Amino acid sequence: MHILKYITAIAVIITMSCSSTVQAQTKTDNNMKSVIVYFTHSGNTELAAKQVAEATGARMIKLLPEQPYSSEDVNWTNKQSRCTQEHLNRSLRPAIKSIDIDFAKIDTLFVGFPIWWHEEPAVIRTFLDKYGEQLKDKVIFPFCTSYESPMSEADATLKKGYPSLKIKKGLRLPAKSEEIKKWISK
Numbered sequence: 001m002h003i004l005k006y007i008t009a010i011a012v013i014i015t016m017s018c019s020s021t022v023q024a025q026t027k028t029d030n031n032m033k034s035v036i037v038y039f040t041h042s043g044n045t046e047l048a049a050k051q052v053a054e055a056t057g058a059r060m061i062k063l064l065p066e067q068p069y070s071s072e073d074v075n076w077t078n079k080q081s082r083c084t085q086e087h088l089n090r091s092l093r094p095a096i097k098s099i100d101i102d103f104a105k106i107d108t109l110f111v112g113f114p115i116w117w118h119e120e121p122a123v124i125r126t127f128l129d130k131y132g133e134q135l136k137d138k139v140i141f142p143f144c145t146s147y148e149s150p151m152s153e154a155d156a157t158l159k160k161g162y163p164s165l166k167i168k169k170g171l172r173l174p175a176k177s178e179e180i181k182k183w184i185s186k
């Protein structure tokens, strides 16, 4: 009988310690209070944003330019195309639609984009300019997708362009879930 009581007590302790681990994990996710803002033209960055959402539980918000980019707009072989002009003239800021974020409720922001001309597209600069004041006390994790370019050049242009924002080192996706978790833990 004593042995039975002993086994039951151990079973209860094990069950309680397991459930508190689950609670702790859930709490960590909730504590992050994060949002993912991303721009995509052909869908790759949306898939990347989903990967980040799966790893963090953050809500995804798509950045939409007021004037969508046509296929001719993103023709980088044409010197007159919209994307080439936005690349050559770094002061251009294509208008974006307003987004629904309660900045008071978040502490971390993920910003995703396709690499255009080795760096962040001008739409991302519009976003950072427009909401910069509200972003000052947030931690920002940039991420990208690209054909082959690494994240490092966009890391450099973002740091240079927005020295007052707390921008962390970015990540190029797709990436393994462990890599994403390691990235955001830094």
Ligand SMILES: Cc1cc2nc3c(=O)[nH]c(=O)nc-3n(C[C@H](O)[C@H](O)[C@H](O)COP(=O)(O)O)c2cc1C
Residues within 6 Å of the ligand: 039, 040, 041, 042, 043, 044, 045, 046, 074, 075, 076, 083, 113, 114, 115, 116, 117, 118, 119, 145, 146, 147, 148, 149, 150
């Ligand atoms: C205008 C333009 C410029 C690009 N410049 C680069 C580049 O410099 N380096 C690179 O590796 N990929 C470049 N790409 C490829 C995109 O970064 C890549 O296809 C990305 O995954 C597209 O993301 P999306 O599907 O979310 O739009 C460029 C694509 C476009 C349309």
